Amino acid sequence: MSETDTPMVENLEHELRAEGVRITRQRVAILSALANSSDHPSAEEVLERSRKQDSSVSLATVYRTLSILEGRGTILRNEFDGTGARFELANKPHHDHLIDVDTGDVIEFTSPRIEELQAEIARELGYDIVHHRLELYGKVRHQD
Amino acid sequence: MSETDTPMVENLEHELRAEGVRITRQRVAILSALANSSDHPSAEEVLERSRKQDSSVSLATVYRTLSILEGRGTILRNEFDGTGARFELANKPHHDHLIDVDTGDVIEFTSPRIEELQAEIARELGYDIVHHRLELYGKVRHQD
DNA sequence: AATGCACTTGCGAATTATTTGCAACAAGGT
Protein backbone atom coordinates (compact mmCIF):
# COMPACT_ATOMS: atom_id res chain seq x y z
CA MET A 1 0.00 0.00 0.00
CA SER A 2 1.83 3.03 -1.29
CA GLU A 3 1.65 6.11 0.89
CA THR A 4 0.18 8.06 -2.01
CA ASP A 5 -2.90 5.86 -2.05
CA THR A 6 -6.14 7.79 -2.01
CA PRO A 7 -8.88 6.60 0.35
CA MET A 8 -10.81 5.33 -2.67
CA VAL A 9 -7.92 3.16 -3.78
CA GLU A 10 -7.41 1.92 -0.22
CA ASN A 11 -11.04 0.93 -0.06
CA LEU A 12 -10.74 -1.03 -3.26
CA GLU A 13 -7.60 -2.71 -1.96
CA HIS A 14 -9.40 -3.81 1.21
CA GLU A 15 -12.36 -5.17 -0.70
CA LEU A 16 -10.12 -7.11 -3.02
CA ARG A 17 -7.93 -8.46 -0.23
CA ALA A 18 -11.09 -9.58 1.58
CA GLU A 19 -11.88 -11.72 -1.43
CA GLY A 20 -8.46 -13.28 -1.51
CA VAL A 21 -7.08 -11.17 -4.32
CA ARG A 22 -3.43 -10.35 -3.75
CA ILE A 23 -2.57 -6.69 -3.77
CA THR A 24 0.50 -6.24 -5.91
CA ARG A 25 2.36 -3.09 -6.85
CA GLN A 26 1.00 -3.25 -10.38
CA ARG A 27 -2.57 -3.80 -9.23
CA VAL A 28 -2.40 -0.75 -7.00
CA ALA A 29 -1.04 1.27 -9.91
CA ILE A 30 -3.88 0.07 -12.13
CA LEU A 31 -6.51 0.76 -9.49
CA SER A 32 -5.09 4.25 -8.99
CA ALA A 33 -5.09 4.90 -12.70
CA LEU A 34 -8.76 3.95 -12.84
CA ALA A 35 -9.68 5.85 -9.69
CA ASN A 36 -8.00 9.00 -10.97
CA SER A 37 -9.69 8.85 -14.36
CA SER A 38 -13.01 10.47 -15.04
CA ASP A 39 -13.07 9.44 -18.69
CA HIS A 40 -13.22 6.00 -20.34
CA PRO A 41 -9.63 4.88 -20.96
CA SER A 42 -8.64 1.98 -23.20
CA ALA A 43 -6.36 -0.80 -21.97
CA GLU A 44 -3.40 1.01 -23.54
CA GLU A 45 -4.36 4.21 -21.76
CA VAL A 46 -4.75 2.39 -18.45
CA LEU A 47 -1.26 1.02 -19.07
CA GLU A 48 0.23 4.47 -19.69
CA ARG A 49 -1.45 5.96 -16.64
CA SER A 50 -0.48 3.02 -14.43
CA ARG A 51 3.14 3.27 -15.50
CA LYS A 52 3.39 6.77 -14.07
CA GLN A 53 3.07 5.11 -10.67
CA ASP A 54 4.84 1.84 -11.43
CA SER A 55 6.80 1.71 -14.65
CA SER A 56 7.05 -2.07 -14.50
CA VAL A 57 3.39 -2.67 -15.32
CA SER A 58 2.91 -4.66 -18.52
CA LEU A 59 -0.01 -4.67 -20.92
CA ALA A 60 -0.73 -8.34 -20.18
CA THR A 61 -1.10 -7.52 -16.51
CA VAL A 62 -3.38 -4.61 -17.30
CA TYR A 63 -5.65 -6.95 -19.25
CA ARG A 64 -5.49 -9.64 -16.58
CA THR A 65 -6.29 -7.16 -13.84
CA LEU A 66 -9.08 -5.51 -15.78
CA SER A 67 -10.64 -8.96 -16.25
CA ILE A 68 -10.53 -9.65 -12.54
CA LEU A 69 -12.00 -6.27 -11.73
CA GLU A 70 -14.71 -6.68 -14.30
CA GLY A 71 -15.54 -10.14 -12.95
CA ARG A 72 -15.90 -8.65 -9.47
CA GLY A 73 -18.09 -5.84 -10.74
CA THR A 74 -15.48 -3.27 -9.74
CA ILE A 75 -15.23 -1.87 -13.23
CA LEU A 76 -17.34 -1.78 -16.36
CA ARG A 77 -16.11 -2.67 -19.82
CA ASN A 78 -17.56 -0.60 -22.66
CA GLU A 79 -17.26 -1.64 -26.27
CA PHE A 80 -18.07 1.45 -28.26
CA ASP A 81 -18.03 1.37 -32.06
CA GLY A 82 -14.68 1.11 -33.72
CA THR A 83 -12.13 1.20 -30.92
CA GLY A 84 -11.18 -1.51 -28.46
CA ALA A 85 -12.72 -1.81 -25.01
CA ARG A 86 -12.87 1.19 -22.69
CA PHE A 87 -13.09 0.99 -18.92
CA GLU A 88 -14.43 2.90 -15.97
CA LEU A 89 -14.92 2.26 -12.26
CA ALA A 90 -18.38 0.93 -11.47
CA ASN A 91 -18.77 3.01 -8.32
CA LYS A 92 -21.12 5.59 -9.79
CA PRO A 93 -24.82 5.03 -10.42
CA HIS A 94 -25.82 3.30 -13.64
CA HIS A 95 -25.70 5.43 -16.75
CA ASP A 96 -25.53 5.06 -20.51
CA HIS A 97 -23.40 6.87 -23.07
CA LEU A 98 -23.67 9.29 -25.94
CA ILE A 99 -20.61 9.25 -28.19
CA ASP A 100 -19.73 12.28 -30.29
CA VAL A 101 -18.91 10.65 -33.62
CA ASP A 102 -16.72 13.57 -34.65
CA THR A 103 -14.57 13.97 -31.57
CA GLY A 104 -14.95 10.62 -29.84
CA ASP A 105 -16.08 12.43 -26.69
CA VAL A 106 -18.20 10.30 -24.39
CA ILE A 107 -21.07 11.91 -22.51
CA GLU A 108 -22.86 10.07 -19.73
CA PHE A 109 -26.59 10.27 -19.19
CA THR A 110 -29.38 8.51 -17.36
CA SER A 111 -33.00 7.98 -18.23
CA PRO A 112 -35.07 6.23 -15.58
CA ARG A 113 -37.89 6.18 -18.09
CA ILE A 114 -35.85 4.26 -20.66
CA GLU A 115 -34.63 1.87 -18.01
CA GLU A 116 -38.23 1.15 -17.03
CA LEU A 117 -39.28 0.64 -20.61
CA GLN A 118 -36.45 -1.79 -21.19
CA ALA A 119 -37.49 -3.92 -18.24
CA GLU A 120 -41.07 -3.80 -19.44
CA ILE A 121 -40.13 -4.92 -22.94
CA ALA A 122 -38.03 -7.78 -21.61
CA ARG A 123 -40.85 -8.83 -19.31
CA GLU A 124 -43.32 -8.91 -22.18
CA LEU A 125 -40.93 -11.12 -24.11
CA GLY A 126 -40.59 -13.45 -21.12
CA TYR A 127 -37.12 -12.34 -20.06
CA ASP A 128 -35.30 -10.84 -17.11
CA ILE A 129 -32.59 -8.39 -18.11
CA VAL A 130 -29.08 -9.36 -17.01
CA HIS A 131 -27.50 -6.24 -18.42
CA HIS A 132 -27.95 -3.92 -21.33
CA ARG A 133 -26.10 -1.59 -23.65
CA LEU A 134 -27.51 1.70 -24.79
CA GLU A 135 -25.23 3.88 -26.86
CA LEU A 136 -26.25 6.98 -28.75
CA TYR A 137 -23.90 8.11 -31.52
CA GLY A 138 -24.44 11.73 -32.47
CA LYS A 139 -23.16 14.98 -33.87
CA VAL A 140 -23.37 18.39 -32.26
CA ARG A 141 -26.62 19.93 -33.44
CA HIS A 142 -25.89 22.52 -36.09
CA GLN A 143 -27.89 25.28 -37.74
CA ASP A 144 -25.11 26.20 -40.20
CA MET B 1 -28.11 -13.04 -62.68
CA SER B 2 -28.69 -16.65 -61.87
CA GLU B 3 -32.07 -18.04 -62.84
CA THR B 4 -32.67 -18.99 -59.22
CA ASP B 5 -32.56 -15.36 -58.13
CA THR B 6 -35.50 -14.33 -56.02
CA PRO B 7 -37.20 -11.02 -56.79
CA MET B 8 -35.67 -9.57 -53.66
CA VAL B 9 -32.18 -10.45 -54.77
CA GLU B 10 -32.87 -9.12 -58.27
CA ASN B 11 -33.95 -5.86 -56.73
CA LEU B 12 -30.76 -5.57 -54.77
CA GLU B 13 -28.76 -6.39 -57.89
CA HIS B 14 -30.46 -3.60 -59.81
CA GLU B 15 -29.91 -1.08 -57.06
CA LEU B 16 -26.26 -1.97 -56.80
CA ARG B 17 -25.70 -1.94 -60.56
CA ALA B 18 -27.33 1.49 -60.68
CA GLU B 19 -24.61 2.70 -58.33
CA GLY B 20 -21.85 1.26 -60.46
CA VAL B 21 -21.24 -1.81 -58.32
CA ARG B 22 -20.43 -4.82 -60.51
CA ILE B 23 -22.61 -7.82 -59.98
CA THR B 24 -20.37 -10.84 -59.69
CA ARG B 25 -21.26 -14.48 -59.09
CA GLN B 26 -19.95 -14.26 -55.55
CA ARG B 27 -21.86 -11.07 -54.78
CA VAL B 28 -25.09 -12.65 -55.96
CA ALA B 29 -24.38 -15.64 -53.76
CA ILE B 30 -23.74 -13.40 -50.78
CA LEU B 31 -26.86 -11.31 -51.41
CA SER B 32 -28.91 -14.49 -51.69
CA ALA B 33 -27.46 -15.84 -48.47
CA LEU B 34 -28.46 -12.63 -46.71
CA ALA B 35 -31.88 -12.44 -48.35
CA ASN B 36 -32.68 -16.02 -47.38
CA SER B 37 -31.62 -15.55 -43.77
CA SER B 38 -34.02 -14.45 -41.11
CA ASP B 39 -31.44 -14.61 -38.34
CA HIS B 40 -28.22 -12.66 -37.76
CA PRO B 41 -25.39 -14.64 -39.37
CA SER B 42 -21.70 -14.00 -38.76
CA ALA B 43 -19.26 -13.49 -41.64
CA GLU B 44 -18.34 -17.19 -41.42
CA GLU B 45 -21.98 -18.15 -41.59
CA VAL B 46 -22.58 -15.86 -44.55
CA LEU B 47 -19.61 -17.59 -46.18
CA GLU B 48 -21.04 -21.07 -45.59
CA ARG B 49 -24.46 -20.10 -46.85
CA SER B 50 -23.04 -18.33 -49.91
CA ARG B 51 -20.95 -21.33 -50.83
CA LYS B 52 -24.06 -23.45 -51.25
CA GLN B 53 -24.77 -21.29 -54.30
CA ASP B 54 -21.21 -20.59 -55.39
CA SER B 55 -18.52 -22.71 -53.80
CA SER B 56 -15.79 -20.35 -54.99
CA VAL B 57 -16.68 -17.57 -52.56
CA SER B 58 -13.85 -16.71 -50.19
CA LEU B 59 -14.02 -15.21 -46.72
CA ALA B 60 -12.12 -12.11 -47.87
CA THR B 61 -14.78 -11.46 -50.48
CA VAL B 62 -17.52 -11.94 -47.92
CA TYR B 63 -15.93 -9.28 -45.73
CA ARG B 64 -15.32 -6.96 -48.67
CA THR B 65 -18.87 -7.35 -49.90
CA LEU B 66 -20.36 -6.92 -46.46
CA SER B 67 -18.42 -3.66 -46.11
CA ILE B 68 -19.78 -2.36 -49.40
CA LEU B 69 -23.31 -3.33 -48.46
CA GLU B 70 -22.97 -1.76 -45.06
CA GLY B 71 -21.61 1.43 -46.60
CA ARG B 72 -24.63 1.57 -48.91
CA GLY B 73 -27.02 0.96 -46.04
CA THR B 74 -28.12 -2.34 -47.57
CA ILE B 75 -27.20 -4.29 -44.48
CA LEU B 76 -26.68 -3.62 -40.80
CA ARG B 77 -23.68 -4.76 -38.82
CA ASN B 78 -24.40 -5.80 -35.23
CA GLU B 79 -21.66 -6.23 -32.68
CA PHE B 80 -23.25 -8.18 -29.87
CA ASP B 81 -21.21 -9.13 -26.79
CA GLY B 82 -18.56 -11.73 -27.24
CA THR B 83 -18.85 -12.96 -30.80
CA GLY B 84 -17.73 -11.20 -33.97
CA ALA B 85 -20.03 -9.04 -36.09
CA ARG B 86 -23.42 -10.35 -37.18
CA PHE B 87 -25.30 -9.11 -40.22
CA GLU B 88 -28.83 -8.66 -41.49
CA LEU B 89 -30.51 -6.98 -44.42
CA ALA B 90 -31.61 -3.45 -43.61
CA ASN B 91 -34.90 -3.75 -45.50
CA LYS B 92 -37.12 -4.13 -42.46
CA PRO B 93 -38.18 -1.29 -40.18
CA HIS B 94 -35.76 -0.25 -37.46
CA HIS B 95 -35.63 -2.49 -34.44
CA ASP B 96 -33.36 -3.30 -31.53
CA HIS B 97 -32.32 -6.64 -30.06
CA LEU B 98 -32.71 -8.75 -26.97
CA ILE B 99 -30.06 -11.46 -26.70
CA ASP B 100 -30.72 -14.60 -24.69
CA VAL B 101 -27.46 -14.94 -22.77
CA ASP B 102 -27.98 -18.69 -22.31
CA THR B 103 -28.81 -19.70 -25.87
CA GLY B 104 -27.49 -16.81 -27.90
CA ASP B 105 -30.93 -16.41 -29.48
CA VAL B 106 -31.60 -12.93 -30.80
CA ILE B 107 -35.09 -11.48 -30.47
CA GLU B 108 -36.05 -8.31 -32.29
CA PHE B 109 -38.26 -5.66 -30.76
CA THR B 110 -39.28 -2.06 -31.26
CA SER B 111 -40.21 0.65 -28.84
CA PRO B 112 -41.32 3.93 -30.37
CA ARG B 113 -41.33 5.35 -26.88
CA ILE B 114 -37.68 4.52 -26.29
CA GLU B 115 -36.74 5.89 -29.69
CA GLU B 116 -38.47 9.16 -28.81
CA LEU B 117 -36.76 9.37 -25.46
CA GLN B 118 -33.37 8.81 -27.05
CA ALA B 119 -33.90 11.68 -29.46
CA GLU B 120 -35.07 13.85 -26.61
CA ILE B 121 -32.02 13.06 -24.49
CA ALA B 122 -29.67 13.77 -27.37
CA ARG B 123 -31.45 17.02 -28.07
CA GLU B 124 -31.10 18.13 -24.46
CA LEU B 125 -27.39 17.41 -24.67
CA GLY B 126 -27.12 19.42 -27.86
CA TYR B 127 -26.77 16.50 -30.23
CA ASP B 128 -28.48 14.94 -33.22
CA ILE B 129 -28.42 11.15 -33.18
CA VAL B 130 -26.63 9.57 -36.12
CA HIS B 131 -27.36 6.03 -35.01
CA HIS B 132 -27.71 4.11 -31.80
CA ARG B 133 -27.34 0.71 -30.27
CA LEU B 134 -29.77 -0.75 -27.80
CA GLU B 135 -29.15 -4.32 -26.77
CA LEU B 136 -30.86 -6.09 -23.89
CA TYR B 137 -29.13 -9.19 -22.56
CA GLY B 138 -31.47 -11.42 -20.61
CA LYS B 139 -32.45 -14.83 -19.31
CA VAL B 140 -35.81 -16.52 -19.68
CA ARG B 141 -37.88 -15.49 -16.67
CA HIS B 142 -38.03 -18.36 -14.20
CA GLN B 143 -40.07 -19.10 -11.08
CA ASP B 144 -38.11 -22.23 -10.14
C1' DA C 1 12.16 -11.26 10.64
C1' DA C 2 12.72 -15.55 7.93
C1' DT C 3 10.18 -19.36 5.27
C1' DG C 4 7.34 -21.42 1.75
C1' DC C 5 4.00 -22.04 -1.61
C1' DA C 6 0.50 -20.49 -4.39
C1' DC C 7 -0.54 -16.73 -6.93
C1' DT C 8 1.38 -13.04 -10.22
C1' DT C 9 4.19 -11.03 -13.50
C1' DG C 10 6.76 -9.83 -17.87
C1' DC C 11 7.76 -11.41 -22.21
C1' DG C 12 6.91 -13.21 -26.32
C1' DA C 13 4.17 -16.28 -28.91
C1' DA C 14 -0.61 -17.63 -29.96
C1' DT C 15 -5.47 -16.41 -30.99
C1' DT C 16 -9.44 -14.34 -33.09
C1' DA C 17 -11.66 -11.33 -36.21
C1' DT C 18 -10.91 -8.60 -39.98
C1' DT C 19 -8.14 -6.24 -43.57
C1' DT C 20 -4.92 -5.82 -47.30
C1' DG C 21 -1.26 -6.56 -51.26
C1' DC C 22 -0.96 -8.62 -55.47
C1' DA C 23 -1.30 -11.19 -59.68
C1' DA C 24 -4.91 -13.59 -62.10
C1' DC C 25 -9.60 -12.99 -63.51
C1' DA C 26 -14.00 -11.29 -65.22
C1' DA C 27 -17.98 -7.59 -65.51
C1' DG C 28 -20.04 -4.88 -68.79
C1' DG C 29 -19.68 -0.73 -71.89
C1' DT C 30 -18.24 -0.29 -76.74
Next chain:
DNA sequence: ACCTTGTTGCAAATAATTCGCAAGTGCATT
Protein backbone atom coordinates in the same frame (compact mmCIF):
# COMPACT_ATOMS: atom_id res chain seq x y z
C1' DA D 1 -15.15 -10.15 -79.25
C1' DC D 2 -12.31 -6.50 -76.83
C1' DC D 3 -10.60 -3.59 -73.39
C1' DT D 4 -10.50 -1.28 -69.25
C1' DT D 5 -11.07 -1.38 -64.65
C1' DG D 6 -13.13 -3.31 -60.79
C1' DT D 7 -13.04 -7.87 -58.34
C1' DT D 8 -11.31 -12.23 -56.52
C1' DG D 9 -8.65 -15.88 -53.98
C1' DC D 10 -4.77 -16.56 -51.37
C1' DA D 11 -1.67 -15.61 -48.07
C1' DA D 12 0.42 -12.41 -45.28
C1' DA D 13 -0.54 -8.38 -42.27
C1' DT D 14 -3.09 -6.02 -38.50
C1' DA D 15 -5.35 -5.01 -34.18
C1' DA D 16 -6.97 -6.35 -29.81
C1' DT D 17 -6.65 -9.56 -26.41
C1' DT D 18 -5.14 -13.97 -24.36
C1' DC D 19 -1.92 -17.52 -22.97
C1' DG D 20 2.40 -20.49 -21.63
C1' DC D 21 6.13 -20.44 -18.88
C1' DA D 22 9.99 -19.43 -15.99
C1' DA D 23 11.14 -16.01 -12.66
C1' DG D 24 9.34 -13.14 -8.95
C1' DT D 25 6.52 -11.90 -4.88
C1' DG D 26 2.30 -11.48 -1.63
C1' DC D 27 1.14 -12.86 2.70
C1' DA D 28 -0.20 -16.55 6.07
C1' DT D 29 2.60 -18.88 9.19
C1' DT D 30 6.41 -19.76 12.14
